[in-house]
Amino acid sequence: MRFSIFFRMGLLLSIVGLLASCGQETASTYPVNNQSFVMEGPLFQGPNTAQASFAPAMTAEGELTKATLASAVLEAPEGQNFDAFSDIVLQLVTGSSDMIQVGVLNPVPKGQTSLTLQVSQEADLTELLSSEECVWVIDANIPVDMMDTTLTFSGNFSFDVTHTK
Amino acid sequence: MKSIFLCFCLAILTVGMTFGQDKKVDQKEADRLIGVWAPSNGRALVKVQNIAGKYYGRIVKLKEPIDPETGKPKLDKNNPDESLRSTPLLGFRMLKDFTYAGDDEWTEGTIYDPQNGSLYSCTIKMKKDGTLDIRGYIGVKALGRTDVWKRIK
Numbered sequence: 001m002r003f004s005i006f007f008r009m010g011l012l013l014s015i016v017g018l019l020a021s022c023g024q025e026t027a028s029t030y031p032v033n034n035q036s037f038v039m040e041g042p043l044f045q046g047p048n049t050a051q052a053s054f055a056p057a058m059t060a061e062g063e064l065t066k067a068t069l070a071s072a073v074l075e076a077p078e079g080q081n082f083d084a085f086s087d088i089v090l091q092l093v094t095g096s097s098d099m100i101q102v103g104v105l106n107p108v109p110k111g112q113t114s115l116t117l118q119v120s121q122e123a124d125l126t127e128l129l130s131s132e133e134c135v136w137v138i139d140a141n142i143p144v145d146m147m148d149t150t151l152t153f154s155g156n157f158s159f160d161v162t163h164t165k
Numbered sequence: 166m167k168s169i170f171l172c173f174c175l176a177i178l179t180v181g182m183t184f185g186q187d188k189k190v191d192q193k194e195a196d197r198l199i200g201v202w203a204p205s206n207g208r209a210l211v212k213v214q215n216i217a218g219k220y221y222g223r224i225v226k227l228k229e230p231i232d233p234e235t236g237k238p239k240l241d242k243n244n245p246d247e248s249l250r251s252t253p254l255l256g257f258r259m260l261k262d263f264t265y266a267g268d269d270e271w272t273e274g275t276i277y278d279p280q281n282g283s284l285y286s287c288t289i290k291m292k293k294d295g296t297l298d299i300r301g302y303i304g305v306k307a308l309g310r311t312d313v314w315k316r317i318k
Contacts, residue, residue, distance in 0.1 A: 047224075049214075051216070086253075089252055089256065089257075091258070093216060094217065095217050095218055098275070099258065099261050101246075101252065104249050104251055104252045106240070106253055118249075121247075122246045122248070135217050137216060139223065139256045139258070141253060141255055
Protein backbone atom coordinates (compact mmCIF):
# COMPACT_ATOMS: atom_id res chain seq x y z
CA MET A 1 0.00 0.00 0.00
CA ARG A 2 2.76 2.40 1.06
CA PHE A 3 4.81 1.44 -1.98
CA SER A 4 1.84 2.19 -4.15
CA ILE A 5 1.48 5.74 -2.72
CA PHE A 6 5.19 6.43 -3.17
CA PHE A 7 5.04 5.01 -6.66
CA ARG A 8 2.08 7.23 -7.58
CA MET A 9 3.70 10.33 -6.10
CA GLY A 10 6.90 9.57 -7.92
CA LEU A 11 5.04 9.11 -11.16
CA LEU A 12 3.15 12.36 -10.65
CA LEU A 13 6.35 14.29 -9.89
CA SER A 14 8.01 12.79 -12.94
CA ILE A 15 5.15 13.91 -15.16
CA VAL A 16 5.16 17.40 -13.65
CA GLY A 17 8.92 17.60 -14.12
CA LEU A 18 8.63 16.39 -17.69
CA LEU A 19 5.94 18.94 -18.52
CA ALA A 20 7.94 21.73 -16.90
CA SER A 21 11.06 20.85 -18.88
CA CYS A 22 9.05 20.58 -22.10
CA GLY A 23 7.91 24.20 -21.93
CA GLN A 24 11.24 25.59 -20.82
CA GLU A 25 12.04 28.86 -22.54
CA THR A 26 15.53 30.17 -23.10
CA ALA A 27 15.96 33.84 -23.97
CA SER A 28 19.18 34.98 -25.62
CA THR A 29 20.68 37.55 -27.95
CA TYR A 30 21.64 36.56 -31.46
CA PRO A 31 24.16 38.90 -33.12
CA VAL A 32 24.60 39.28 -36.87
CA ASN A 33 27.68 41.41 -37.43
CA ASN A 34 29.76 42.78 -40.30
CA GLN A 35 27.02 42.69 -42.90
CA SER A 36 28.35 44.42 -45.99
CA PHE A 37 26.16 46.76 -48.03
CA VAL A 38 26.95 48.24 -51.43
CA MET A 39 24.86 50.92 -53.13
CA GLU A 40 26.19 50.92 -56.66
CA GLY A 41 26.31 54.09 -58.69
CA PRO A 42 25.09 55.91 -60.58
CA LEU A 43 22.80 56.91 -57.72
CA PHE A 44 19.84 59.08 -58.58
CA GLN A 45 18.02 61.52 -56.36
CA GLY A 46 15.34 59.68 -54.38
CA PRO A 47 15.21 56.17 -52.95
CA ASN A 48 18.13 53.80 -53.58
CA THR A 49 18.61 50.25 -52.34
CA ALA A 50 21.38 48.09 -50.88
CA GLN A 51 21.13 44.45 -49.84
CA ALA A 52 23.03 41.94 -47.72
CA SER A 53 22.19 38.40 -46.72
CA PHE A 54 22.96 36.00 -43.91
CA ALA A 55 22.15 32.42 -42.96
CA PRO A 56 20.70 32.27 -39.44
CA ALA A 57 22.78 29.92 -37.30
CA MET A 58 21.64 30.02 -33.71
CA THR A 59 23.32 27.79 -31.18
CA ALA A 60 20.50 27.73 -28.62
CA GLU A 61 18.63 24.44 -28.33
CA GLY A 62 14.93 24.02 -29.02
CA GLU A 63 12.44 25.57 -31.36
CA LEU A 64 12.64 29.28 -32.12
CA THR A 65 9.40 30.67 -30.70
CA LYS A 66 10.03 34.42 -30.60
CA ALA A 67 12.36 36.82 -32.38
CA THR A 68 12.52 40.59 -32.56
CA LEU A 69 15.23 42.97 -33.73
CA ALA A 70 16.92 44.49 -30.69
CA SER A 71 19.41 46.81 -32.38
CA ALA A 72 20.63 47.90 -35.78
CA VAL A 73 23.82 49.92 -36.17
CA LEU A 74 25.33 51.01 -39.49
CA GLU A 75 29.02 51.90 -39.76
CA ALA A 76 30.59 54.00 -42.51
CA PRO A 77 34.03 53.09 -43.91
CA GLU A 78 36.98 54.82 -42.29
CA GLY A 79 37.14 58.52 -43.16
CA GLN A 80 33.57 58.60 -44.50
CA ASN A 81 30.13 59.36 -43.08
CA PHE A 82 26.44 59.00 -43.91
CA ASP A 83 25.84 62.55 -45.16
CA ALA A 84 24.78 61.21 -48.58
CA PHE A 85 21.55 59.89 -47.05
CA SER A 86 18.59 61.93 -45.87
CA ASP A 87 16.80 58.92 -44.32
CA ILE A 88 17.18 55.15 -44.04
CA VAL A 89 14.62 52.33 -43.88
CA LEU A 90 15.62 48.79 -42.91
CA GLN A 91 13.67 45.71 -43.97
CA LEU A 92 14.11 41.96 -43.72
CA VAL A 93 12.84 39.35 -46.19
CA THR A 94 13.34 35.71 -47.16
CA GLY A 95 12.44 33.75 -50.27
CA SER A 96 9.53 32.12 -48.45
CA SER A 97 8.20 34.85 -46.18
CA ASP A 98 6.96 38.40 -46.52
CA MET A 99 9.12 41.48 -46.29
CA ILE A 100 8.91 43.18 -42.90
CA GLN A 101 10.06 46.70 -42.07
CA VAL A 102 12.19 46.49 -38.96
CA GLY A 103 13.87 49.86 -38.63
CA VAL A 104 14.05 53.49 -39.66
CA LEU A 105 16.18 56.58 -39.17
CA ASN A 106 14.71 59.87 -40.33
CA PRO A 107 16.38 62.27 -40.60
CA VAL A 108 19.96 61.01 -40.78
CA PRO A 109 22.04 63.32 -38.55
CA LYS A 110 24.90 65.09 -40.31
CA GLY A 111 28.55 64.14 -39.87
CA GLN A 112 27.86 60.73 -38.33
CA THR A 113 30.11 57.73 -39.01
CA SER A 114 27.86 55.38 -37.07
CA LEU A 115 24.07 55.32 -37.13
CA THR A 116 21.77 53.60 -34.65
CA LEU A 117 18.41 52.95 -36.28
CA GLN A 118 15.12 53.05 -34.45
CA VAL A 119 13.90 49.45 -34.51
CA SER A 120 10.35 48.14 -34.60
CA GLN A 121 8.89 47.14 -31.25
CA GLU A 122 6.25 44.97 -32.90
CA ALA A 123 7.79 43.18 -35.89
CA ASP A 124 7.75 39.43 -35.19
CA LEU A 125 10.69 37.86 -37.03
CA THR A 126 10.28 34.27 -35.88
CA GLU A 127 9.30 32.95 -39.31
CA LEU A 128 12.06 34.85 -41.09
CA LEU A 129 14.81 33.72 -38.73
CA SER A 130 13.63 30.13 -39.14
CA SER A 131 14.53 30.34 -42.83
CA GLU A 132 17.79 29.23 -44.39
CA GLU A 133 18.69 32.68 -45.70
CA CYS A 134 17.54 36.18 -44.74
CA VAL A 135 18.07 39.30 -46.83
CA TRP A 136 18.48 42.77 -45.37
CA VAL A 137 17.05 45.45 -47.65
CA ILE A 138 18.07 49.02 -46.95
CA ASP A 139 16.27 51.85 -48.73
CA ALA A 140 17.86 55.27 -48.41
CA ASN A 141 16.77 58.54 -49.91
CA ILE A 142 19.52 60.55 -51.54
CA PRO A 143 18.87 64.28 -51.94
CA VAL A 144 20.97 64.79 -55.09
CA ASP A 145 22.19 62.71 -58.05
CA MET A 146 25.56 61.04 -57.42
CA MET A 147 26.53 59.77 -60.83
CA ASP A 148 30.06 58.52 -60.18
CA THR A 149 29.64 57.33 -56.62
CA THR A 150 29.29 53.88 -55.11
CA LEU A 151 28.48 53.89 -51.41
CA THR A 152 29.57 51.10 -49.09
CA PHE A 153 28.87 50.59 -45.41
CA SER A 154 28.48 47.77 -42.91
CA GLY A 155 25.79 46.76 -40.46
CA ASN A 156 25.82 45.17 -37.01
CA PHE A 157 22.52 43.77 -35.81
CA SER A 158 21.25 41.85 -32.82
CA PHE A 159 18.04 39.96 -32.25
CA ASP A 160 16.25 39.07 -29.02
CA VAL A 161 15.34 35.42 -29.48
CA THR A 162 13.49 32.87 -27.40
CA HIS A 163 13.82 29.12 -27.84
CA THR A 164 11.45 26.60 -26.33
CA LYS A 165 12.50 23.02 -25.56
CA MET B 166 19.82 -0.95 -81.68
CA LYS B 167 22.24 1.96 -81.77
CA SER B 168 19.79 4.15 -83.66
CA ILE B 169 17.03 3.46 -81.10
CA PHE B 170 19.37 4.47 -78.30
CA LEU B 171 20.36 7.63 -80.23
CA CYS B 172 16.69 8.54 -80.78
CA PHE B 173 16.00 8.01 -77.07
CA CYS B 174 18.89 10.32 -76.09
CA LEU B 175 17.75 12.98 -78.55
CA ALA B 176 14.20 12.81 -77.21
CA ILE B 177 15.40 13.30 -73.62
CA LEU B 178 17.65 16.18 -74.72
CA THR B 179 14.77 17.85 -76.59
CA VAL B 180 12.40 17.53 -73.63
CA GLY B 181 15.07 18.91 -71.29
CA MET B 182 15.74 21.89 -73.56
CA THR B 183 12.02 22.58 -73.92
CA PHE B 184 11.55 22.69 -70.13
CA GLY B 185 14.58 24.95 -69.78
CA GLN B 186 13.17 27.36 -72.36
CA ASP B 187 9.78 27.40 -70.61
CA LYS B 188 11.45 28.45 -67.38
CA LYS B 189 13.28 31.30 -69.15
CA VAL B 190 10.09 32.46 -70.83
CA ASP B 191 8.28 32.42 -67.46
CA GLN B 192 10.96 34.58 -65.85
CA LYS B 193 10.82 37.01 -68.76
CA GLU B 194 7.05 37.12 -68.50
CA ALA B 195 7.22 37.65 -64.76
CA ASP B 196 9.75 40.47 -65.10
CA ARG B 197 7.32 42.48 -67.24
CA LEU B 198 6.09 43.90 -63.95
CA ILE B 199 9.46 45.58 -63.41
CA GLY B 200 9.31 49.27 -64.25
CA VAL B 201 7.81 52.55 -63.13
CA TRP B 202 4.02 52.77 -62.84
CA ALA B 203 1.52 55.56 -62.23
CA PRO B 204 -1.64 54.91 -60.16
CA SER B 205 -4.84 56.50 -61.49
CA ASN B 206 -4.95 59.22 -58.81
CA GLY B 207 -1.72 60.71 -60.20
CA ARG B 208 -0.35 61.34 -56.72
CA ALA B 209 2.71 59.10 -57.02
CA LEU B 210 4.97 56.99 -59.21
CA VAL B 211 5.78 53.45 -58.08
CA LYS B 212 8.88 51.57 -59.17
CA VAL B 213 8.64 47.76 -59.18
CA GLN B 214 11.74 45.62 -58.74
CA ASN B 215 12.59 41.98 -58.04
CA ILE B 216 14.13 41.10 -54.67
CA ALA B 217 14.86 37.49 -53.71
CA GLY B 218 12.50 36.22 -56.42
CA LYS B 219 9.50 38.37 -55.46
CA TYR B 220 8.26 41.72 -56.69
CA TYR B 221 8.17 44.93 -54.66
CA GLY B 222 6.98 48.40 -55.58
CA ARG B 223 8.14 51.55 -53.84
CA ILE B 224 7.12 55.16 -54.21
CA VAL B 225 9.81 56.97 -56.19
CA LYS B 226 7.96 60.23 -56.78
CA LEU B 227 5.21 62.10 -54.98
CA LYS B 228 3.15 64.82 -56.62
CA GLU B 229 2.98 66.62 -53.27
CA PRO B 230 6.03 65.47 -51.32
CA ILE B 231 5.65 68.05 -48.55
CA ASP B 232 3.13 67.61 -45.74
CA PRO B 233 1.18 70.92 -45.54
CA GLU B 234 0.68 70.44 -41.78
CA THR B 235 4.38 70.16 -40.95
CA GLY B 236 6.07 71.79 -43.95
CA LYS B 237 8.36 68.73 -44.08
CA PRO B 238 8.53 65.64 -46.34
CA LYS B 239 5.51 63.39 -45.88
CA LEU B 240 5.84 60.52 -43.41
CA ASP B 241 4.03 57.25 -42.93
CA LYS B 242 2.18 58.83 -40.00
CA ASN B 243 -0.65 56.28 -40.06
CA ASN B 244 1.59 53.23 -39.67
CA PRO B 245 -0.04 50.93 -37.09
CA ASP B 246 3.47 50.32 -35.67
CA GLU B 247 4.10 53.63 -33.85
CA SER B 248 7.85 53.07 -33.74
CA LEU B 249 7.98 53.28 -37.56
CA ARG B 250 5.89 56.41 -38.13
CA SER B 251 8.94 58.50 -39.01
CA THR B 252 9.37 56.42 -42.19
CA PRO B 253 9.32 58.76 -45.23
CA LEU B 254 6.65 58.12 -47.86
CA LEU B 255 9.17 58.80 -50.60
CA GLY B 256 10.80 55.42 -51.06
CA PHE B 257 8.07 53.57 -49.17
CA ARG B 258 7.43 50.02 -50.40
CA MET B 259 3.67 49.97 -50.87
CA LEU B 260 3.57 46.80 -53.00
CA LYS B 261 5.14 43.78 -51.35
CA ASP B 262 5.80 40.09 -51.85
CA PHE B 263 4.22 39.41 -55.26
CA THR B 264 4.96 36.21 -57.14
CA TYR B 265 4.12 35.49 -60.77
CA ALA B 266 1.26 33.01 -61.06
CA GLY B 267 1.16 32.85 -64.87
CA ASP B 268 -1.56 34.19 -67.19
CA ASP B 269 -0.32 37.76 -66.76
CA GLU B 270 -1.13 37.70 -63.05
CA TRP B 271 0.96 38.38 -59.93
CA THR B 272 -0.51 37.18 -56.64
CA GLU B 273 0.12 36.59 -52.93
CA GLY B 274 1.16 40.20 -52.42
CA THR B 275 -0.07 43.12 -50.37
CA ILE B 276 -0.74 46.78 -51.02
CA TYR B 277 -0.43 49.42 -48.32
CA ASP B 278 -2.57 52.54 -48.28
CA PRO B 279 -0.61 55.28 -46.53
CA GLN B 280 -3.77 57.43 -46.36
CA ASN B 281 -5.17 55.24 -43.58
CA GLY B 282 -2.32 52.86 -42.67
CA SER B 283 -4.25 49.82 -43.93
CA LEU B 284 -2.72 46.76 -45.52
CA TYR B 285 -4.75 44.85 -48.12
CA SER B 286 -4.29 41.57 -49.91
CA CYS B 287 -3.64 42.32 -53.56
CA THR B 288 -3.45 40.78 -57.01
CA ILE B 289 -2.03 42.40 -60.13
CA LYS B 290 -3.31 41.60 -63.61
CA MET B 291 -1.56 42.92 -66.70
CA LYS B 292 -4.07 43.68 -69.42
CA LYS B 293 -3.51 43.38 -73.16
CA ASP B 294 -3.02 47.14 -73.46
CA GLY B 295 -0.11 46.92 -71.00
CA THR B 296 -1.88 48.58 -68.07
CA LEU B 297 -2.19 46.95 -64.66
CA ASP B 298 -5.36 46.12 -62.77
CA ILE B 299 -4.34 46.45 -59.13
CA ARG B 300 -7.02 44.82 -56.99
CA GLY B 301 -6.86 45.33 -53.24
CA TYR B 302 -9.16 43.45 -50.90
CA ILE B 303 -9.68 42.19 -47.39
CA GLY B 304 -10.61 38.52 -47.18
CA VAL B 305 -12.75 38.04 -50.28
CA LYS B 306 -11.28 39.14 -53.62
CA ALA B 307 -14.73 39.79 -55.09
CA LEU B 308 -15.35 42.53 -52.51
CA GLY B 309 -12.22 44.51 -53.32
CA ARG B 310 -11.45 47.65 -55.31
CA THR B 311 -9.50 47.85 -58.55
CA ASP B 312 -7.24 50.67 -59.68
CA VAL B 313 -5.67 50.93 -63.13
CA TRP B 314 -1.97 51.76 -63.28
CA LYS B 315 -0.15 52.93 -66.41
CA ARG B 316 3.47 52.23 -67.26
CA ILE B 317 5.72 55.28 -67.25
CA LYS B 318 9.01 53.48 -67.94
